[in-house]
Amino acid sequence: MDQLVLDILWSRLIATVNEQAAALMRSSFTSIVRDAGDLSAAVFDRRGRMVAQAVTGTPGHINSMATGMTHFLQRYPLDQLNDGDVLITNDPWKTASQLNDITVVSPVFHRSRLVAFFASCCHTQDIGGRGLSADSKSVFEEGLIIPIMKLYDAGRPNEILLEMLRTNVRTPEEAVGDLHSQVTGNKVGGRQLVRFLDEFGLEDIEALSDAITDRTEQGMRARIRELPDGLYRYSLQADGIDHPLALTVRIDVQGDRMIVDYDGSSGPSELGINVCLNYTKAYTTYGVKCVLSPDIPNNDGSFRPIEIRAPEGSILNAQPPSAVCGRHLVGHYLPSLVMGALSRVEPDNVMAPGADALWESHIMGIDGRTGKETAFTWFASGGTGALSDQDGMAATAFPSGVANVAAEVIESLAPVRILERSLRTDSGGAGRFRGGLGQVLAFEVRTSGTAHFAGMYDRVHNAAPGLDGGLPGAPGGVTSDANIEIEPKRIVQLRPGTIVRLELPGGGGVGKPHERDPELVRADVENGYVATGAARDLYGVVLHPIDRSVDLAATHSLRKQKAAPAGR
C-alpha cells in the first residue's frame, strides 16, 4: 500500500473510533463513564484484530478488549452474524476481568457483507451481587454474568436479557441506558466506516489492517531491539487480603521480542482480587508501551512482539470461578512492576512505583432525600512515582488515568458529605526527585439507616518503593471516628454520621535525597509539601529560621556529615 495513502487511511480510521467514543460518552448515564472517562472504544477487522482505538479510556479496558474479540468470533463466527446484530458480554475471562465492565460489539455491514466490528467497553454502576467489593469467594457472588450473546438480533432488542438485567441490578436505568449509549456509539462509528469505504473504494479493511498492524509491529520490534538482551527482574509486595502478595516479574529480552513472565507471584486469593490473564496482559503491554513506545499507536500489532505468561492458577492468571471484582487492586501494580524491571536498562524512561492501585470507595444504603436504595462509587488517587528528571505528580491516577468526581457532584448524588480533600504533607518519597504526594480524603456517611461501605484500597501496608536510592512514599491509611476498624476490601456497616478519613499513598522517589537541589526542598517546605523536619532529616537541607531561605553552609555541612561513614 502506498505510504501516503496508508497514512491518510490510518488517520481516518482513528478518527472514526474517536467519533464512536465521543457519541458514547455524550449519552452515557454513568458519571464515571461521562466524567471519569472509564470506557474504551475500538474498531476490529473481520479476523477480530484491533486496528484502531479511541484516544480515551483506561488501559485495562482497551487492551483487554483487544484480546477479547477472538472470544466473540469463536462463539459467533462471521457466517452467523446479521446486519443489525449486537453482541454483549461481561464474562471476566473473556473481556475486562470484572462483571461491571460490559463489552458491546456491533458488526458493520457494507454491501451486505460483514466488514468490521466496532466495540466498546464501559463500566456500569452496578451489576448486582455484593456490589463492588472484594468480599466474594467466587464470581457467582459478584453479580449477573452475561455470557457472549446477542443484545440485538437483526435490529430487535433482546427483551429477555434486558429484563433480566433490570431485575438483577440496583441501578437499572443506568445499566440499560449505558447499553443504549454503547450501541449508539458503535452505530456512529460504523456509519462513518461505511462512508470511508465508499470514498476510498475499499471492500473492507483487511488489507489496511495488515498494513497498519504490520507497520506497528515492526516499530515495536525496532524499539525492543534497542534493549540489550538479558533477563530483567523486579518484585513488589501488595497488601492483598489477610496476607501480603508477592508480585514478581522476569522480563526476557531476546532480540526483537520480549517475554514477560510472572512466575513466582503469589497463588490465587480466596477473595475477589484475582486477575484474569487478559487483564494481566492489558496492564503489562501498557507498562511496556509507556517505557518503550509511547508514540506508537495501540493495535493488534503492538502486542505481537510481547509474550506474557503467568502460571495457571496464580493470582495473575486466576481460573473460574475465582472472585475477580477487585482485580485492579493487583493489576494496577503491573506497570510499576514492568518499569522496575526495565529501570536498569531504561533509567530515564521509567517512573518509580506510585500509589498504583486506584482507590475506589463504594457506598450503598438509603438516600434520605429520595427514600431510595442507592449505590455510588467514586475514585481517588494517590501520588505517582518520580522520574529521573522530574518529581512525581500529586494525586494523579496512574496507571488507570481515571478522573475523580467533584465533591459537589458526589454530595448531590450520594448520601455522603466530603469534609476534606487535601495534599498529604511528607507523603512523597524523598529523593533527588520526589515522589508525588498522596491526598487526604475525609467524608461523612449520611445515609438514613446503616450504610454498607467497601473501600477498595491497597498500599496500606506496603509503601511504594523508590528507585536508584530514592526513598519509599508514605503508605496509605484508613481510619474512622467510630469505634470500628475499616478493613480495606471488606464490606463494613457504617452508622450515619460516621466520619471516615482516607490517607492515600505517596509515590516513591528517584535518586538519593541528599542530591536534591536545596532550592527545590525549600520550595517544597514553603508549599507545605515537605515539613521542616523532613527537609533536615531526609534531605539534609537546613533553612534559616527567620526568612526560610536555604542556609547553604549548614546544609553543606549537614549533608557532608551524613555522607561520612557510619560508626564514628
Added chain:
Amino acid sequence: MALRIGADIGGTFTDLIVSSDDGSIFHATKVLTTPDRPDDAVVAGTGELLKEAGQSGDGVQQFLHGTTLFTNALIERKGARTALVTTRGFRDAIDIAREHRFEMYDLRLQRPEPLAPRPLRFEVDERVLADGSVLVALQDDDIDRVVAALRESGAQAVAVCLINAFLNPAHEHRIRDRLHERLPDLAVTTSSDLVPEIREYERTSTTLANVYVQRIAEEYLLRLQRRLAANGVAGRLLVMQSNGGLCEADVAARFPIRLVESGPAAGAIAAAYSGRLLGYPNLLSFDMGGTTAKACVILDGEPLIAPQFEVDRRYHFKKGSGLPIKIPVVEMIEIGTGGGSIAEVDGLKRLRVGPRSAGSKPGPACYGLGGRQPTVTDADLVLGYLDAGFFLGGKMSLSREAAAAAIDVAVGAPLGLDTVAAAAGIHRLANESMASAARIHAVERACDVERFPIFAFGGAGPVHAYGVARILGSPSVIYPPAAGVMSAIGFLVAPMSFDFVRSYPGRLGNLDWAAVRDLVAQMETGGTAMVGSSAADGQVVHQRSVDMRYQKQGFEVRVPLPEGRLDAAAVDAIRANFEDVYRRLYGHLVPDAEIECVSWRVVTLGAVPNVNLPKSNASCATTDAARKGARQVYLLDNRRLEEVPVYDRYRLAAGVRLQGPAIVEEVESTVVVAGPAELEVDAFGNLTARLH
C-alpha cells in the same frame, strides 16, 4: 449619521473598521499591534481610520473592542498575586484538580500550576450542604482571621469560592463585603457572582482566573476610554465577550474572564452573520492561521455555545491540559494545525504534521528566517498554492528552493518520495487532521456536518478549505472578502448580550416553581440592567433555558424554556422540549427514567445591529479581465502539477463565474481550488465554490 468602530487587537496587526448605520461608510485599516501598550495602536489606528474615511470622532456612537490582553496575561502568568479563600478542607481542590492524565502514555505529563500558590490559599470554617442549607455557620471572627492573613500575605487579588456556594451565596457575600470594607485595594471575585454552577474545581479555576486579570482589565479599559475621549472619539466603549455578545466596559472590567476568547468568537459571529445574509443558516466556520486552525459549527444562524472551555492548553492543545473556565463561549475546536505546523517522519515511518509549530520565528523554511524544518506553508508553496512573489501581497518574498530542500531532507528522502509528492502528503494530512477534528466536534454536537458549507478565513483558511471540504463532503466553500478582518466585522454585527446561570437542581416533576420563577426573574432583571442601557431603544430579549438530564446522568443538555409562566402546568412543555433536544443529540430517549433540571439560564440580548456590508465595486465583469496569469499548481485528483489560471480577487466583479481548478489571490490570503468546482462572486464580494 451614527458611526460605529470595531477594533480587534491581534498578535501582529490591530484591525479597525468604521461603518455607518446607513451603509454609506465602510472602511477598514490595519496598524501594527503594540504589544507593550496595546491601546497605543488602537488610539493611533482610530485616528488613521477616521482620517482615511474622512470622518470626525464626534460621530462615533459606539466603539466596539476585543483584545487578547487578558488571555496573554493568563498564558504568560503576568497577572496579580492571587489568593484563594475556600471552605475548610478544600484548599487543595485546585491542585488535585481532576486527578486524571490527559495523555495516557506520556510519563512526563505536568498539570498547569494553580493561579493561587498554596501558601496563599486560606480556609474558613463554614459549610453549606448539597441542598443549600447551612450546616456550619460562618463566624465573623473567622472572617477577620482570614482578612488579617490576607493583609499579611501581600496578595493583590483574592478569589472566594466555597463548597456549594452556587446554591447559597450568603457566606461568600459576607466574606466579600468584609474584604471590601477592610481591604479596599484588594480585587475580589466570588464564585457565586461569577459562575454559580456545580463542580468546585472548575468553579474555583474560573474565579481565580477572573480575579487574576481583573486589575489589568480595569486599568486597561479605563485608560483606553480616557484616551479615546481625549482624542475626540465620542461614544460608548463596548467589549466583545467569549459568548459572541457585547457588554459595557464596566461589566467587562468586573468579569474580564468573559472576554478571553473574544477574538475567535467574533470571527464566528461574523461567519454566522454572513451566512444569514447569504441564506446559509448552517455553516462550518473554518479559521486557519499560523499555529492553529479553529472550526465552529453555526446552526440555524447562530454559533454553538459551550458552557466551558480551557485556557492555556499546554499539551498540544489537548483537552484537559489547560485551566478550565466555566464561562459560556462560542464553541470552537482548536486544532494544532496551521501554516507553521512542522512535518516530520516518525519512528514508524509515518508522515506526521504538527502539532509542533515553527511559529513566526523562525517560521517556515521558505521565510528564510532560519527555519530548517518543513512546514505546511512550505508544502503549499511547493504545490503552487502560494506565489513566492505575492505573499502578503508581495510584502514578503518566499524561497521555493528553501521550502523544497527542507521537504526533501525531512520527508522526501526518508519516505523515498519526490518533492511534490512529499509536499502533497503534507498538505493532505494537514487537511485530514483538520477535517477529522471538525467532524468529531460536529458529532459531539449531533450535527451532520456534511451538509454544511464551509466559511473559510484566516491567512491559511482559504488555502486549505477546498481540500477539507472534499474530505468532509461539504457542498460548498464560501470565501468572504476581507478575510483578514473578520473579527472586527464580528464586533460590528454582534448584539449586546449577557448571560446568567443559577444552579437549582431538582426533578422536573418535583420543583418549587415559585423559587424557579424567582431565580429567572432575578436573572432577567439583571440582564435588563446589564444590557438595556446600551441596546437600541433599550429593547431586550430574554432567552430562557435550563440544563437538563436524565436522573444521575453526568451530563446536561441545554433546553429552551417555553414562553409564559413557569409552573407545574409548564412541565409537559418542558419535558417535550427536553425530549426534542435529547433525541436530536443522541437519536433515542431513555424510557422510564426521571428527568432532572440542573442549572437555569437567561441570556439577555439587545437587537442585532443594522450593518450594511459594502457592495463589491470591482470592475472586471469577465473572467479574462481579472486573470493575472497562470502557474503550475498541484491538482488533488490528477496528483501532479498542472497549469492553472490565477485571478486577482480585487478585480472580480459581482456575478463573475469561474471554473475550478483556479487560484484567486488577495493580499491576506489565497483561494486555492485544486480541483473541479463552480465559482461565483456575489454582490458582497464573497466567492462561493460549489463542489458537486
